[in-house]
Amino acid sequence: MRMTTAITTRLEEARGLDRPASVLRGLVGRVPAGRIRDIAHGVPIGHPVHPVLVQVPIGAWISASVLDFVPRTGPASGVLITVGLGAALPAAATGALDWAQTHEQQQRVGLVHAAANSVAVGLYTASLWARLRGRPIRGRLLALTGLTAVGVGGLLGGHLAYRQATGVNHAEQVPHVVGDGSRWHSIGLLSALPVGKPVRRFVGETPVLVVRGADRVDVLADRCAHLSGPLSEGEVRDGRVTCPWHDSVFDLCTGEVVHGPATAPQPVFETRVDGDELRVRLPGAG
Numbered sequence: 001m002r003m004t005t006a007i008t009t010r011l012e013e014a015r016g017l018d019r020p021a022s023v024l025r026g027l028v029g030r031v032p033a034g035r036i037r038d039i040a041h042g043v044p045i046g047h048p049v050h051p052v053l054v055q056v057p058i059g060a061w062i063s064a065s066v067l068d069f070v071p072r073t074g075p076a077s078g079v080l081i082t083v084g085l086g087a088a089l090p091a092a093a094t095g096a097l098d099w100a101q102t103h104e105q106q107q108r109v110g111l112v113h114a115a116a117n118s119v120a121v122g123l124y125t126a127s128l129w130a131r132l133r134g135r136p137i138r139g140r141l142l143a144l145t146g147l148t149a150v151g152v153g154g155l156l157g158g159h160l161a162y163r164q165a166t167g168v169n170h171a172e173q174v175p176h177v178v179g180d181g182s183r184w185h186s187i188g189l190l191s192a193l194p195v196g197k198p199v200r201r202f203v204g205e206t207p208v209l210v211v212r213g214a215d216r217v218d219v220l221a222d223r224c225a226h227l228s229g230p231l232s233e234g235e236v237r238d239g240r241v242t243c244p245w246h247d248s249v250f251d252l253c254t255g256e257v258v259h260g261p262a263t264a265p266q267p268v269f270e271t272r273v274d275g276d277e278l279r280v281r282l283p284g285a286g
């Protein structure tokens, strides 16, 4: 096993991180659900905001360290470090909100990711202070050390996103595994479905959520786009389904996200009834 993989695997299994994670989760949980939280998750743009926001501090701090090797650019480096420090706060806040609604293995790695970035913020603050006090060499060394901490944080952020699939669309594969989008698939008898209750059926091996209403049937991919929670075990009310794992809310008719933490919509199947047989297809699949 590669060294980095061995380290991240140990972090995923480090139960000693669960206690501080629980404390931090409690603090983050004080942010009320609603519009602000949805914006912070990235619901309006359809994917998490955090990876976008982190570009600013990382870019500013890398640029500051590059300028530190260019003569007579000390003031510009200081400005860039200040910009990075200012941008770190919203980046951390959005990351914390996303983090609080993940699996425990993701939270363990996320906690160390946050700690590395917090160390970086401390080092860049010290770097700025040293520069303001007329100690540029010390300021440059602190900035380089801060950049190392940012690198560690970035490595763990990559592990969270690409290895642990945090923040990605967990329903993305559905159109690809369902197959031919023009073909209708039978998923059972309409009369066998309870009215107003979520039920799981299968299109091939793909689980789908089926909700029979008074005058329509809604069929969505069952695995929640956030982290694959089973929507068929969620609550259905007012034309919406709430995921049982982290309370994402989806519109049953359109699949759109009403409330996060999910940011990507659920694939919605077209339905038709032949006799008593309910058939579905997913337009665009294949």
Ligand code: FES
Binding pocket: 224, 225, 226, 227, 228, 229, 243, 244, 245, 246, 247, 248, 260, 261, 262
């Ligand atoms: S799995 Fe997290 S909200 Fe559905």
